[in-house]
């Protein structure tokens with residue numbers, strides 16, 4: 667039975683980490699003392715849900731967490747430091763502190779160490795997240811004890827909503843573009859001027875008309891979308907910003 671530990675202190679543990687070619691031990695004291703910390707813990711580096719959703723969304727929302735008083739975001743997994751470091755690189759997760767709980771000491775101390783023997787994983791962390799202030803757990807989101815690997819409450823958005831339900835999340839921006847197109851370059855420059863991060867989707871000649879027609883009803887690149895709304899061409903983006 668996984669227990670909610672709100673109001674209790676996090677366990678005292680030393681993590682063995684690798685920084686470059688050196689070993690560096692880090693204590694829970696160093697990670698938590700005097701800080702507001704968000705922790706999310708998951709069953710394994712490089713596994714599908716952890717890599718596609720759980721970690722990337724915390725990384726994406728890290729500046730928003732920071733703007734709402736969070737000093738650091740820790741990702742805990744029962745994996746060794748080499749695996750965690752490679753996963754961080756692969757994920758470009760520069761906003762997240764990887765915590766290799768290779769022996770499972772922290773996870774066991776949290777009461778979250780579960781058998782994943784059926785998958786050949788040994789013992790791993792149940793998925794959960796928590797908000798920790800100066801070493802004391804204020805809030806926990808523990809995934810329901812259902813078969814498999816439920817992922818319903820330990821996500822970044824649920825935690826951010828708990829901290830501040832009115833927090834302004836980053837805009838989601840996509841530019842459907844064409845390589846070498848000056849209007850596409852202008853649209854991207856306008857977004858950069860406004861400090862808006864975007865995903866560029868360059869479309870080749872064979873599919874461009876069909877894709878643009880299907881998603882925007884237009885045939886020319888670029889087509890810019892912001893938070894699910896079609897803004898349109900570079901000129902239309904300029905008008906949108908002026909408004």
Ligand code: BEZ
Nearest residue numbers: 709710713714715716815
């Ligand atoms: C996943 O993240 O999808 C996953 C985690 C543990 C075992 C299998 C899959």
